[in-house]
Amino acid sequence: MSDLSAGRDENPSESAELSFLSGPDANNDCVRDPQGASRGAALSALGAYLQNMRTTDLLSREAEVDLSTRMRHGDESARELMILSNLRLVVSIARRYSDRGLAMEDLIEEGNLGLMKAVDRFNPDLGFRFSTYATWWIRQSIERALLNQVHMIRLPVHLMEKINSSLSKREHDLAMGIDPGEDLFTIHPELLPLLREPLSLDMPLGDREDGSLLDVLEDTERPSAIRLIELREDHEQILRCLSILRENERRVVELRFGLEEVTTPPMEDHLAADLDSSHHLSAKIRSSRQGGRKSSERGDGMTLEAVGKILGVTRERVRQIESHALAKMRSYLEHPEGFSAGGSSPETKGRKSKRS
Structure with a gap:
């Protein structure tokens, strides 16, 4: 098992964590809705979600140990507080995958599932901060969601075997409290071109209501005008x-x-x-x-x-x-x-x- 007692705290500062929604480029950095109709509403909901996270303080090492002990005795309020105190960590990690084809709110949702798994499995006796341990599970959950998107495309058998082998090893390491290392897409860069945001052929073009993407796609079965x-x-x-x-x-x-x-x-x-x-x-x-x-x-x-x-x-x-x-x-x-x-x-x- 890796000696991670000196593992650094992944919880970022509050101002740095929320800045990407408060700046003038917020509309470009957050939820990407290709249809355009629900973009404002999604951004507003995500902004409200992140604003609510400011009301929860970050945990010290001692508080993490105390909450973990209470959780072992069935204290649900301790579990809830552990989750709420680390929601900003999920957002921080989700932002690293913001260009991989999933909207920010979807990445956060998947990351929250990983956070819950980390809360339920964390053992402070392992000797490292909860944020370090939770980071592994959050990444794993987000990468799983991205892979599910890739699976919509038929992949070569040998590549699927390599990916499944990597996933099995990473999940084993997580269960043992071992750092799984680099993210899955660094290990398998050939997956990156497949992580593209799917577009509907019926999506409108800009502000036009009478035109769609299908109208401007080239018909490869007929010769071009030139x-x-x-x-x-x-x-x-x-x-x-x-x-x-x-x-x-x-x-x-x-x-x-x-x-x-x-x-x-x-x-x-x-x-x-x-x-x-x-x-x-x-x-x-x-x-x-x-x-x-x-x-x-x-x-x-x-x-x-x-x-x-x-x-x-x-x-x-x-x-x-x-x-x-x-x-x-x-x-x-x-x-x-x-x-x-x-x-x-x-x-x-x-x-x-x-x-x-």
């Missing part, structure tokens, strides 16, 4: 590129890149999918222009072999037509003035003139 603009630009660019291809070239590109409906305006229900097909082809052309590796993304496009069966040509012939079509589209993007719809590129015209 993304739609980018996709539409690609779509329009591909339409222009397809217009300069011969019929067989156009057909190969459409089948290979899933663009069979690309010449018609995309329907709203299939907007993202249709525009994405254009985007894949646009990326393919850009990659080829920059000399990069060929992209394997083709949206819902067909394989060379499948396209060959539809057109009645070999797999290699499909590859040649596709390669020539992409080169023509690339040239069009670089020098659009030299092309006509379904016509020849400047290179093709040059070859024809040489032959003649």
Whole structure:
């Protein structure tokens, strides 16, 4: 057992303990109500609770021993006085956990439960002040409440095993009157990101009564406005590129890149999918222009072999037509003035003139 006879008294001074409610920033440091409606009432109730604690004096070591002795003989008034005299200790400890996702009044309530356990289990013969012993139980009770909040989230099995092992050891130490050491969240810092105040999706935004948090959350299943603009630009660019291809070239590109409906305006229900097909082809052309590796993304496009069966040509012939079509589209993007719809590129015209 640890020798804690020299353990320091955790009871803070009255002025320091209550200052966080009396200062100009009291509204920021106390109860955080995301809905905003009951914030003032909760703060007022908590303030009244803390003001009432001022009427109870702190206990000396001798008074703690006397009250503990009376409690052993069934004196309920002694137990009540021991609890009331240490309520400020609970507030002091609860403030250390004020950024962990629970409102201050909830932290104080959980801390008070720990204080009651400490009062019932305290033995002055152990040789240390009650405030030292009570601090362990108050922390344990608050941390238990915070863990219950974390348990709403599915945790990895190995982490749960570590936490349960730590809790069992700490509770054993408490029962034996041994200092459990650092708080649970210092031992397991991976829990800290999980301690966030839960927010309702229906909570109002500021003073607005007709809007909620749900109204401003991004719909990840649909493309953003900027993304739609980018996709539409690609779509329009591909339409222009397809217009300069011969019929067989156009057909190969459409089948290979899933663009069979690309010449018609995309329907709203299939907007993202249709525009994405254009985007894949646009990326393919850009990659080829920059000399990069060929992209394997083709949206819902067909394989060379499948396209060959539809057109009645070999797999290699499909590859040649596709390669020539992409080169023509690339040239069009670089020098659009030299092309006509379904016509020849400047290179093709040059070859024809040489032959003649």
